[in-house]
Amino acid sequence: MADAAVLEQLASQLECEHSLKDLHGSPRIVAAPRSVSDVASCVRAAGSLGCSVSVVGGNHSGYGGLGDLVLEMEHHFNAIVADSAAGRVRTEAGVKLKSLAAKAAEAELAVPLGTAPTVGVGLILQGGVGHSTRRLGLALDAIHSLQLVTAAGDVLSLGCDSSDEEHKDLFWALCGCGPNFGVVTSFELNASKLQSCRQTRQVFHVPSDRTACEVAPAVRAYMLRSQSLPRDCCSDCCLYMADDPAEPGMRVGIYDFNFGCDVPPVDAAGAKLVVEQVDHGLGPIQLMETEPYLCEQPFGVAHRGFGSSRRFFTRALFFARDAEIGEMLVESLSKAPSRHCYFHFQHMGGAVADGSTGSSAFLARDAEWSLVITGSWAEDEGDCTPWVRDVVKLLLPLALGCYATDLGAQDVEMAGQTFGRNAERLLALKQKWDPNNMFRHGFPLSQLGKAA
Template identity: 70%
Template sequence: MGCSVSIVGGNHSGYGLLGDLVMEMEHHFHGVEADHASGCIRVEAGVKLQALAAKAAEAGLIVPLGTAPSVGIGLILQGGVGHLTRRLGLALDAVQSIQLVLAAGDVVTVDRESSDESKKDLFWALCGCGPNFGVVTSLELKAAQLQSFRATRHIFRLPTSTAEATTLLRDYMLRARSLTRDCCSDCCLYMADDLTEQDGMLMGIYDFNLGCDVPPMKTSAQLVLNRVDEGLDTVQLMAQEPYLCEQPAGVVQRGFLCSRFFACDAEISEAVVESLKEAPSRHCYFHFQHMGGAVADGSSAFLARDAEWSLVISAAWAEDEGDCSHWVKSVMEVLLPVALGCYATDLGPDDVDLARQTFGTHTSRLLRLKQKWDPGNMFRHGFPLSQLGQAP
């Protein structure tokens, strides 16, 4: 196997520096061009999501993005779950064309409406599996007209009883899946920093909507905080992310996370509550990112189109605590039987079994395309696509 190449965009991946050749995109490809008249945005590979959202807003446009402001466009190529997902789809569903350098050194542009079946297949693979096929230098995105958001944040103290806490989490899930596409409802389940382990579980519910009527969360749980913010744009929303709001500042020194996708009827509430109670650190938490809606309308290498939630399982620990990453792995095993798969952004080169779950029925097609466009497996430091043809 010859020289390997890895790409650094937002530099969030722990595998970006593993290649024999490492390409830092931020220093060379960092332009954004947004055109209100055409509703198109051209973004280069070194741009971070916050800069992209800001440039789009200046032109009176919005695009569906993820929720971490410092992440690069590698997230777009693998999914991109955010507050516009239910209305406009995943971030990768906004991609209209992709310019990339292939393993053979050719520079090509592939697009959604290509009449060339070979390039159309490559475009399909790039939207969900992009880092495995080449060095993407730019994307063209389809944008929508800019609208303002209304964000509400409610924090509830959960009962100490596992059964009662499970019922309240299930109530959140039932309410969330009944909402229209103009609203998404995220949830964070975590331990309050100032309470004992026995009575310290909190549930934060975050509604983001584009002017629709949103029914209140009906619960007998104690309301700790109620906050409403009007007239927010997509840049301002990135500062209100649940994981940023609830994690105690300056406490956590290290972390490890992984996401799994779940359908609207997945019975996971009890397992989630029990797992958090058993977490080795009070800084571990769950984040339900609300999906559904327009996600089901798209078609690409991204498999989990029936997902209602991306459940982010996060282990975090203070400097004086031991590594808690094993907790994430144990929770993933518990939830495996009802999961639709993992998020490709969280996978590394050794996560073969998780990658099989992530691409499922798309695996054979992806392997054929991988053999065609990168037969030497030059781009192998993300999820291990080329290994999926081997026997488990």
């Protein structure tokens, strides 16, 4: 952390709008750059004083606000241009997924993104799993080019077809481990033709006296069916406790997002169907607004509870098709300290495997699911963070690896399981492009070097 005198000096060097704020328990300079050259001069000023820099995109990770200098992109980096003839969408770095999807849809285009409307471009730089992932790949697979301000304050245009080997390498690193390498000010994303979606929501209930023996087969049946589906259908699953004290037990929600193919019926191994809803003709915005699991929870319980007093802690692991985790999940959930902890299988597979690890630093190309493990608790309940960490420890030996997006300085062990054989190349690139570790507040790349 920079001391008060250094922060004062830093503030005196900034030309764009900025203020001294207490964020996450410490004073920081929070700036709202108006232009790419503002970003570059902010980064140069921070570098000259040995200050760290972090960037706030959609502010969903909590790491964007940890730098001595915090760059808030949402104020002035909001332009989006969708070009249907070129099949591309250009977006600036302060944009949220909902606006991006909406602008693309106006031009009859679709970009693979995540499922939550308020998430920002931190998702694109580190992965990006959503309902179109099986058809179109990860969000980072759609990056055609981007503009970067490096730790030295240089502005670079980088793309998948860069002829300069140094730039090609840096582009590779940005696609998966982006926040460690600078400030991305804009992206050009490859887009596909927009297709509407049929969403089928089926929820199965298993009473608490029969939980372990009946829920695990239902989870296994979900895993078998989902991996057999064509690319045009993605099937997610949430495993959670019923919220109704009159009818305690576990619920298995199975949610198909079908973009136009024939699929087999859902198999829940005999569990009782309690909710069934089919919606036709949904566009990307409606899909973001009707995320099925969230719709099943009382207001404020799931992540839309950002406005509520609940707290959340999330980590995600990638699993291959043959992962045998059904029973472990059921047992772990039955021991969760809050009945609002849950597991979410985000369906991957399909086009994810088409992207090579040569084109991006993202490693888990064989993943069939990203399993999101969420602890959610109210002030008067116990902290669920240790539960999430215990579940991660239990499942990690069976996983392909960890998802980078949620990881920070306290996650060095998980971080060591994220980039696998790519970690060494990333570390060498970090040394080259950010030798003073100016961008150090998200994924703890440089700590992997120390651990090794």
